[in-house]
Amino acid sequence: MLETMGMLVQRYYGLFLDGVKYTLLLALIAVTLGTVIGTLLAIMKMAKFKPISWLATAYIEIFRGTPLLLQLYLFYFLVPQILPFEPSKFVCVSTALVLNTGAYVSEIIRAGIQAVDKGQTEAARSLGLNSVQTMRKVVFPQALKNILPALGNEFVTDIKETSLASTFFVGDLMTCYRTINGAIYITLEPLIIVGIIYFILTFSLSKLVAFIERRIQYDH
Amino acid sequence: MIIKVENLQKSFGDNHVLTDINAEIEENEVISIIGTSGSGKSTFLRCLNLLEQPTGGKIWFKGVDLTAKGVDINLHRQKMGMVFQNFNVFPNMKVEDNITMAPVLLKKKTKEEAHDLAMKLLDRVGLLEKASAYPNSLSGGQKQRLAIVRALAMEPEVLLFDEPTSALDPEMVGEVLSVIKGLMHTGMTSIIVTHEMGFAKEVSDRVFFMNEGVLAETGSPEQIFDNPQLPRLKEFLSKVL
Numbered sequence: 001m002l003e004t005m006g007m008l009v010q011r012y013y014g015l016f017l018d019g020v021k022y023t024l025l026l027a028l029i030a031v032t033l034g035t036v037i038g039t040l041l042a043i044m045k046m047a048k049f050k051p052i053s054w055l056a057t058a059y060i061e062i063f064r065g066t067p068l069l070l071q072l073y074l075f076y077f078l079v080p081q082i083l084p085f086e087p088s089k090f091v092c093v094s095t096a097l098v099l100n101t102g103a104y105v106s107e108i109i110r111a112g113i114q115a116v117d118k119g120q121t122e123a124a125r126s127l128g129l130n131s132v133q134t135m136r137k138v139v140f141p142q143a144l145k146n147i148l149p150a151l152g153n154e155f156v157t158d159i160k161e162t163s164l165a166s167t168f169f170v171g172d173l174m175t176c177y178r179t180i181n182g183a184i185y186i187t188l189e190p191l192i193i194v195g196i197i198y199f200i201l202t203f204s205l206s207k208l209v210a211f212i213e214r215r216i217q218y219d220h
Numbered sequence: 221m222i223i224k225v226e227n228l229q230k231s232f233g234d235n236h237v238l239t240d241i242n243a244e245i246e247e248n249e250v251i252s253i254i255g256t257s258g259s260g261k262s263t264f265l266r267c268l269n270l271l272e273q274p275t276g277g278k279i280w281f282k283g284v285d286l287t288a289k290g291v292d293i294n295l296h297r298q299k300m301g302m303v304f305q306n307f308n309v310f311p312n313m314k315v316e317d318n319i320t321m322a323p324v325l326l327k328k329k330t331k332e333e334a335h336d337l338a339m340k341l342l343d344r345v346g347l348l349e350k351a352s353a354y355p356n357s358l359s360g361g362q363k364q365r366l367a368i369v370r371a372l373a374m375e376p377e378v379l380l381f382d383e384p385t386s387a388l389d390p391e392m393v394g395e396v397l398s399v400i401k402g403l404m405h406t407g408m409t410s411i412i413v414t415h416e417m418g419f420a421k422e423v424s425d426r427v428f429f430m431n432e433g434v435l436a437e438t439g440s441p442e443q444i445f446d447n448p449q450l451p452r453l454k455e456f457l458s459k460v461l
Contacts, residue, residue, distance in 0.1 A: 123310070126380075128326055
């Protein structure tokens with residue numbers, strides 16, 4: 001078995017590297033664009049005007065309440081119908097991942113903001129700051145301390161979630177397995193190699209997130 | 221008269237916290253508000269700068285009705301400093317920035333002016349060497365002194381103190397009270413909710429006793445502490461003195 005694995009790594013290391021590249025790229029796109037959407041949703045959900053808040057809640061609940069695989073299928077077929085040009089599979093899959101991650105990130109951001117002590121807002125307002133200035137100078141910088149580690153963890157989660165995108169052969173790590181399996185009919189060994197790579201990625205990144213989390217405390 | 225409170229009401233749902241409060245506060249006056257917990261002292265204080273939105277009545281500050289529609293409350297809050305029980309210093313800013321942030325952001329001062337003022341204020345409360353530290357490295361007493369000078373940097377005309385020593389370890393109460401006392405000697409109009417009866421007696425021009433959401437008895441410290449009229453006030457004093 002080890003022999004076979006060694007052979008596979010030697011023969012296909014370029015493919016594995018590409019897989020790592022695409023997996024990280026997909027997760028990165030999902031988290032960065034998902035953060036943009038998530039921020040927007042979080043602001044909407046906290047809005048005083050209720051219909052806006054309901055809209056955000058509906059979005060969040062629907063995306064968190066249905067399977068990601070279903071969403072991938074949906075957008076895989078939906079996006080080409082909406083766009084005036086023929087998008088690549090990568091674009092369709094990314095759209096689903098971004099929209100899905102946005103729902104989760106919005107809750108991360110909202111929770112991060114609401115975890116900041118209410119006294120901080122009161123102190124800022126008592127000095128004469130308006131609500132936007134209070135958010136910008138006092139609340140959000142403190143919320144960031146809660147949000148950043150959670151975003152890092154979301155990135156780690158997305159690395160694993162993107163494996164579902166291999167359903168559409170988008171070149172991620174899981175696609176590597178399917179390519180090799182299809183070419184030479186070996187199942188177990190490529191699966192284990194891909195599993196090890198996933199684990200190295202997620203384990204080291206979670207450790208990094210935990211390290212950064214400890215570093216961004218204020219009392220230094 | 222700098223503050224006038226007219227028929228102030230505050231309720232949270234069915235819970236009436238303040239009932240029909242009337243009061244006038246003169247410039248340079250020091251007012252202590254005493255009473256049992258739950259008597260509405262803090263809510264009353266927080267209504268003065270509209271941190272709590274009154275459900276009825278009017279708050280006049282320098283001739284402006286703060287509860288009227290279209291009033292820019294942020295503008296008036298700049299002239300009403302507040303010091304909180306839990307300090308509420310900003311942990312994401314250095315000590316100096318805690319003080320200079322609001323005056324610079326609200327264009328009351330240039331960066332240089334704000335810096336000079338911050339240094340002067342920090343020196344006054346013995347925190348000069350902490351200027352570039354973060355608040356989390358300060359003791360409770362130091363945090364509260366910082367919170368006081370943060371409010372002062374806006375050069376307010378009134379200071380509202382909401383139980384400023386209640387969250388402090390006993391050995392730190394004195395240092396904070398002496399800073400507040402120093403301020404009051406400079407003629408700063410102050411309203412202080414406090415459980416420190418000795419302090420209230422010593423510094424106040426008038427004392428307000430609140431009971432069940434009503435401003436039950438007011439008078440000079442001598443009247444309130446040495447010659448109380450209401451049975452509830454007598455009972456309260458017998459418990460706390």
